[in-house]
Amino acid sequence: MVEAKGLxxxxxxxxxxxxxDLNFSIERGEFVFVxxxxxxxxxxxxxxxxxxIVPIKGTLKVFGHDLARMPRYRVPYLRRNIGMVxxxxxxxxxxxxxxxxxxxxxxxxxxxxxxxxxxPYVLEMVGLLDKAHSRVCxxxxxxxxxxxxxxxxxxxxxxxxxxxxxxxxxxxxSYEIMNILRSFNMRGTxxxxxxxxxxxxxxxxxxxxxLEKGRVVADEAKGVYxxxx
Amino acid sequence: xxCSSFFYAWGEALRSxxxxxxxxxxxxxxxxxxxxxxxxxxxxxxxxNHITEDVKSQVEIIVYIKDDAxxxxxxxxxxxxxxxxALAEVRFVSKDEALRRMKDKLGDVVEGYGGSADNPxxxxxxxxxxxxEAVSAVAEELARYPAVAKVDYGKATVEGLFKATRAxxxxxxxxxxxxxxxxxxxxxxxxxxxxxxxxxxxxxxxxVGATNWxxxxxxxxxxxxxxxxxxxxxxxxxxxxxAASLEWVSHNLMFLSLVxxxxxxxxxxxxxxxxxxxxxxxGSAFSMDRFLRV
Numbered sequence: 217m218v219e220a221k222g223l224x225x226x227x228x229x230x231x232x233x234x235x236x237d238l239n240f241s242i243e244r245g246e247f248v249f250v251x252x253x254x255x256x257x258x259x260x261x262x263x264x265x266x267x268x269i270v271p272i273k274g275t276l277k278v279f280g281h282d283l284a285r286m287p288r289y290r291v292p293y294l295r296r297n298i299g300m301v302x303x304x305x306x307x308x309x310x311x312x313x314x315x316x317x318x319x320x321x322x323x324x325x326x327x328x329x330x331x332x333x334x335x336p337y338v339l340e341m342v343g344l345l346d347k348a349h350s351r352v353c354x355x356x357x358x359x360x361x362x363x364x365x366x367x368x369x370x371x372x373x374x375x376x377x378x379x380x381x382x383x384x385x386x387x388x389x390s391y392e393i394m395n396i397l398r399s400f401n402m403r404g405t406x407x408x409x410x411x412x413x414x415x416x417x418x419x420x421x422x423x424x425x426x427l428e429k430g431r432v433v434a435d436e437a438k439g440v441y442x443x444x445x
Numbered sequence: 446x447x448c449s450s451f452f453y454a455w456g457e458a459l460r461s462x463x464x465x466x467x468x469x470x471x472x473x474x475x476x477x478x479x480x481x482x483x484x485x486x487x488x489x490x491x492x493x494n495h496i497t498e499d500v501k502s503q504v505e506i507i508v509y510i511k512d513d514a515x516x517x518x519x520x521x522x523x524x525x526x527x528x529x530x531a532l533a534e535v536r537f538v539s540k541d542e543a544l545r546r547m548k549d550k551l552g553d554v555v556e557g558y559g560g561s562a563d564n565p566x567x568x569x570x571x572x573x574x575x576x577x578e579a580v581s582a583v584a585e586e587l588a589r590y591p592a593v594a595k596v597d598y599g600k601a602t603v604e605g606l607f608k609a610t611r612a613x614x615x616x617x618x619x620x621x622x623x624x625x626x627x628x629x630x631x632x633x634x635x636x637x638x639x640x641x642x643x644x645x646x647x648x649x650x651x652x653v654g655a656t657n658w659x660x661x662x663x664x665x666x667x668x669x670x671x672x673x674x675x676x677x678x679x680x681x682x683x684x685x686x687x688a689a690s691l692e693w694v695s696h697n698l699m700f701l702s703l704v705x706x707x708x709x710x711x712x713x714x715x716x717x718x719x720x721x722x723x724x725x726x727x728g729s730a731f732s733m734d735r736f737l738r739v
Contacts (some may be wrong), residue, residue: 293654295653306649320653323653
């Protein structure tokens with residue numbers, strides 16, 4: 217599903233590489249934590265995965281497509297197959313939970329009928345059906361992140377990428393978010409989570425790829441968040 | 446574009462205009478003010494042009510005929526004038542008519558001249574050219590005709606008039622271009638601002654897999670609506686202002702001939718409507734591009 221071979225990236229021509237010779241692959245249906253200190257390269261890796269940026273060297277294949285060779289016009293179709301979850305939620309705050317999720321469906325050209333049918337279903341999956349018509353700015357942080365999760369799953373993506381999804385949440389909400397991600401994964405969606413949250417990594421006991429200064433320093437099948445980071 | 450996306454684009458454009466209503470009002474306001482200024486100036490410019498063209502079109506050449514010219518020569522001159530391509534109008538003025546006109550104008554001063562026997566005025570042709578600017582060249586040409594004694598077209602006055610009208614037209618044109626450029630900048634920047642305020646929304650759309658055109662359409666339609674409202678309202682205002690001006694001028698400055706209302710409106714619609722809507726659309730489309738590179 218994801219295959220990185222000798223992957224390098226730097227933001228400016230003469231700057232240091234922020235990703236150094238990354239080699240890993242992720243299979244369909246896996247749940248993978250990407251851990252590392254700030255500046256380790258987690259967010260850069262995620263930007264590469266959604267082709268916000270293009271590798272300087274090496275190859276990165278997602279769903280079998282080499283992203284460096286992917287024409288720009290194909291990028292939206294790649295992203296429809298990847299659900300994104302962000303630390304700062306990135307929701308449209310002046311709209312309701314329903315509208316935020318529907319928005320991701322409208323983008324794909326879905327009909328009104330499909331939207332009316334599917335959005336409540338997904339809202340129920342994240343336990344927010346009763347808040348469907350509340351404006352996002354009136355929801356708590358945990359609820360907002362659940363809207364983010366619902367938006368990520370709405371188009372039945374093959375993979376969900378979550379960048380510090382519990383970074384702004386208290387422990388109770390963090391567990392809830394992780395449980396929802398796990399439930400998505402159990403339905404067959406591949407999940408990649410970048411996190412600092414030691415407790416969550418240890419709680420789920422999933423594969424852990426550890427980045428340090430842009431290099432993969434550990435890749436364990438049932439890893440825990442160990443060592444000083 | 447699929448049907449659902451078409452309706453989405455229109456719905457989204459209208460919703461977003463409502464959602465950002467203060468920005469919408471501000472943008473339309475800017476378009477109205479700038480186009481009202483530009484339209485107002487166009488009205489003045491059109492009328493100045495009209496008046497100067499009117500004055501210029503009254504310029505005529507008087508071709509005096511030699512007293513000793515034979516009938517044949519006179520007829521030949523008449524034929525040549527009528528056949529001349531640059532001349533729009535040729536009228537014969539006999540020496541008697543010339544005297545009568547002079548008497549009408551000067552009254553007692555020419556009282557002594559009774560009949561045609563002691564009339565010193567020559568027969569003449571009064572001619573008008575199609576192009577007022579061609580007067581000088583045509584006059585010089587006519588002066589060389591055999592039966593012509595002299596031509597007169599008030600050289601200094603006419604040349605002065607042409608210089609003045611050229612200056613008025615040039616200054617008017619420059620001012621109008623200046624105003625149009627200001628309007629373009631003001632409108633484009635206001636629309637850029639509305640797009641900038643919503644850059645987060647654009648970024649989120651990109652992350653959920655929207656194509657660039659899917660994102661662009663609602664913004665373009667918004668630009669179109671802002672431009673259209675911003676152009677139609679000044680057009681309406683200018684219509685009433687100009688109609689009232691025409692009414693006032695027809696009662697108070699009867700000698701002044703202004704461009705008729707339908708012609709003026711046709712000119713204003715021709716320029717202001719495409720300018721307003723075009724700027725709305727282009728302003729939106731161009732200001733979004735840098736936010737689409739996510």
